[in-house]
Amino acid sequence: MKSIQKPIVSFLSQPLEKKAKTFSKDHSLSFLSPREVRKFHKDKLIIWLHSDGIFLQDLSLKNSKPFSLDFQAQKKENMSKNLLQRCFSKFDTDYPVYDLTAGFCLDAFLITRLGFEVNAFEKESWLFEFTKEKLLKNKIEKVKLYKKNSLEILSGIDSKSIIYLDPMFGIENKSFAKKEMHFLRKSLFDRSHELIESSLKSKAELIVIKRHKIKKKKISKSPSFELVGKVVTFQIFDRRKG
Numbered sequence: 001m002k003s004i005q006k007p008i009v010s011f012l013s014q015p016l017e018k019k020a021k022t023f024s025k026d027h028s029l030s031f032l033s034p035r036e037v038r039k040f041h042k043d044k045l046i047i048w049l050h051s052d053g054i055f056l057q058d059l060s061l062k063n064s065k066p067f068s069l070d071f072q073a074q075k076k077e078n079m080s081k082n083l084l085q086r087c088f089s090k091f092d093t094d095y096p097v098y099d100l101t102a103g104f105c106l107d108a109f110l111i112t113r114l115g116f117e118v119n120a121f122e123k124e125s126w127l128f129e130f131t132k133e134k135l136l137k138n139k140i141e142k143v144k145l146y147k148k149n150s151l152e153i154l155s156g157i158d159s160k161s162i163i164y165l166d167p168m169f170g171i172e173n174k175s176f177a178k179k180e181m182h183f184l185r186k187s188l189f190d191r192s193h194e195l196i197e198s199s200l201k202s203k204a205e206l207i208v209i210k211r212h213k214i215k216k217k218k219i220s221k222s223p224s225f226e227l228v229g230k231v232v233t234f235q236i237f238d239r240r241k242g
């Protein structure tokens with residue numbers, strides 16, 4: 001089983017000390033002063049509270065800097081070549097999308113840009129708060145983000161729906177990961193197999209699973225088709241009739 005490193009909460013400007021303490025309490029994370037971080041925890045995952053919002057940093061990475069989320073960079077990605085676009089262009093935009101592994105909502109954001117309504121669910125409370133702040137700041141209203149374990153909402157999903165899953169995979173291979181995903185992989189435990197299998201038992205006619213080439217744990221059913229990219233593959237389970 002992979003070992004998880006819980007992020008530590010600290011602050012980047014003195015007036016935010018109290019806010020950082022409250023944040024750490026609310027999410028059951030440890031709080032340290034910036035001095036303690038610098039002196040004793042030079043290799044840890046840090047959640048910084050700053051006057052501009054919440055920032056993340058993995059101090060174990062050389063030359064790392066606190067980072068936020070860049071939805072604009074996502075937008076600039078060449079959508080015509082994008083595998084996600086190729087995948088969702090096969091579906092009717094009237095089908096609501098349930099992103100059951102919301103994370104930073106970077107994929108959810110791109111899916112809304114393709115014309116879909118996205119309900120996204122994230123179980124990790126600090127991450128929910130971080131992503132919610134970024135969605136608000138960037139005025140991204142089309143992604144509806146909820147703090148919830150997705151396993152609890154599966155039974156309420158209608159047949160004319162799309163379930164989207166981007167489960168976490170191992171942390172062994174650093175080279176693939178962008179800093180954002182790297183932070184998540186190091187800090188979160190993910191029972192993705194259960195979520196995948198439960199999603200396959202739901203009523204949703206369409207299920208899309210983003211899978212990484214380095215980790216493909218066997219799924220009980222075979223997908224209807226796959227879209228294969230350099231690093232990721234989308235497995236599509238199409239249960240629409242006719």
Ligand SMILES: C[S@@+](CC[C@H](N)C(=O)[O-])C[C@H]1O[C@@H](n2cnc3c(N)ncnc32)[C@H](O)[C@@H]1O
Pocket residue numbers: 100101102103104105106107108121122123124127148149150151166167168169184188190191192195
């Ligand atoms: C690889 S990340 C997804 C990244 C996301 N696609 C993005 O674009 O930012 C997987 C996320 O799924 C969340 N997750 C895993 N199982 C979940 C569950 N049962 N309910 C809600 N969230 C879950 C994890 O906490 C993690 O944040």
